[in-house]
Every structure is written in structure tokens, then in C-alpha cells.
Amino acid sequence: MILSLRAKLVLLNKIKVGAVSYLNARPLIYGIKGSDILNDEIEIVEEYPSKLVQMLIDDEIDMGLVSTASIPFLKTPHIVSDYVIAATGDVASVCLFSQVPIEEIDTVLLDYQSRTSINLCKILFQFHWQKEVKYILTKEEGV
Incomplete structure (x- = not known):
């Protein structure tokens, strides 16, 4: 996950987390929505991958599950987790x-x-x- 500058300013509100609206992100979304603790602190925003990157760039979301290929396009990217969607x-x-x-x-x-x-x-x-x-x-x- 990549953290935007907006995340540092939103400590008192729900954190907007972008997740791809595809089947491979369902476990992440299910886990967050099923957690009483996380669900109170996190708002899930589901979009297609390039839209999530643009939302990070425009500070519309605080963090997002985005491709590493998008890192060069982000202002100040921070990897905040080792959670990935990958295959062997x-x-x-x-x-x-x-x-x-x-x-x-x-x-x-x-x-x-x-x-x-x-x-x-x-x-x-x-x-x-x-x-x-x-x-x-x-x-x-x-x-």
C-alpha cells in the first residue's frame, strides 16, 4: 500500500483506502469490512487500478493498493505494508x-x-x- 500526504492530515477522520474493484482484492476488502475495529477507522474506495493511482496523486484517498509500476507517478510514495497481490x-x-x-x-x-x-x-x-x-x-x- 502507498500512503499519500493527505493521510497525515486525516488522523481524526476515517482513512480512505483505495482498493482495486477486481476479484483479486476481495480478501483485503472482506477483511477490512468484516473488522469492527478497522471498519470504524477505514473507508474503502473501490476503483479500477489507474483511477486509484490518479486518486492518490490528487489526494482523494489516503492510501491505496496500487501497482509498483505507479510509484514513479506519485509525489511522495511510502510503502506502508508488505501486503501484495502476486502470483508465482x-x-x-x-x-x-x-x-x-x-x-x-x-x-x-x-x-x-x-x-x-x-x-x-x-x-x-x-x-x-x-x-x-x-x-x-x-x-x-x-x-
């Missing part, structure tokens, strides 16, 4: 779909929900396939 094997959470072979791809639409997915896609094109393509970042309302 394939998880297939980042997918690239195409109607043509990789060699013929010239434009890639990037999912606005995940900065990590965007970075991984760019790494694959640059270093694995060694191919230059045009990237278009999608928006919540559509491309």
Missing part, C-alpha cells in the same frame, strides 16, 4: 487481441484501466517483438 505462475491478466499477425499490427488500443498493462504491452512491442506501433489510450467513455 501465469495469470493471463494482460491480454493482447489482434485480427492480424503481430508483424502486421501498426496500431494498439491501450486499456485505460491499467497502467501496468500499458507498460507491459509497450515492453513486449519494444523488446520482445522489436516493433514500433502507434498507441492509442482508450477512455472510459470509449476511444
Whole structure:
């Protein structure tokens, strides 16, 4: 979890904790909401990953379960826990779909929900396939 500057100023109010609104964060959310002590002190804000990062940047939440890939975008990041969502094997959470072979791809639409997915896609094109393509970042309302 990464702590924002706002967290230091909110000691008397509920701490706003951002958690990804995906299945893999359910244990964290369940644990907090099921705890009488934590539930009195913490307000859970569920959003998609890149929105949580933006909320940390804008001081809208006090801390958030965000990707380590987001750390360079944060003003003063602080790792406040060793809680992570991780896997030791394939998880297939980042997918690239195409109607043509990789060699013929010239434009890639990037999912606005995940900065990590965007970075991984760019790494694959640059270093694995060694191919230059045009990237278009999608928006919540559509491309």
C-alpha cells in the first residue's frame, strides 16, 4: 500500500483506502469490512487500478493498493505494508487481441484501466517483438 500526504492530515477522520474493484482484492476488502475495529477507522474506495493511482496523486484517498509500476507517478510514495497481490505462475491478466499477425499490427488500443498493462504491452512491442506501433489510450467513455 502507498500512503499519500493527505493521510497525515486525516488522523481524526476515517482513512480512505483505495482498493482495486477486481476479484483479486476481495480478501483485503472482506477483511477490512468484516473488522469492527478497522471498519470504524477505514473507508474503502473501490476503483479500477489507474483511477486509484490518479486518486492518490490528487489526494482523494489516503492510501491505496496500487501497482509498483505507479510509484514513479506519485509525489511522495511510502510503502506502508508488505501486503501484495502476486502470483508465482501465469495469470493471463494482460491480454493482447489482434485480427492480424503481430508483424502486421501498426496500431494498439491501450486499456485505460491499467497502467501496468500499458507498460507491459509497450515492453513486449519494444523488446520482445522489436516493433514500433502507434498507441492509442482508450477512455472510459470509449476511444
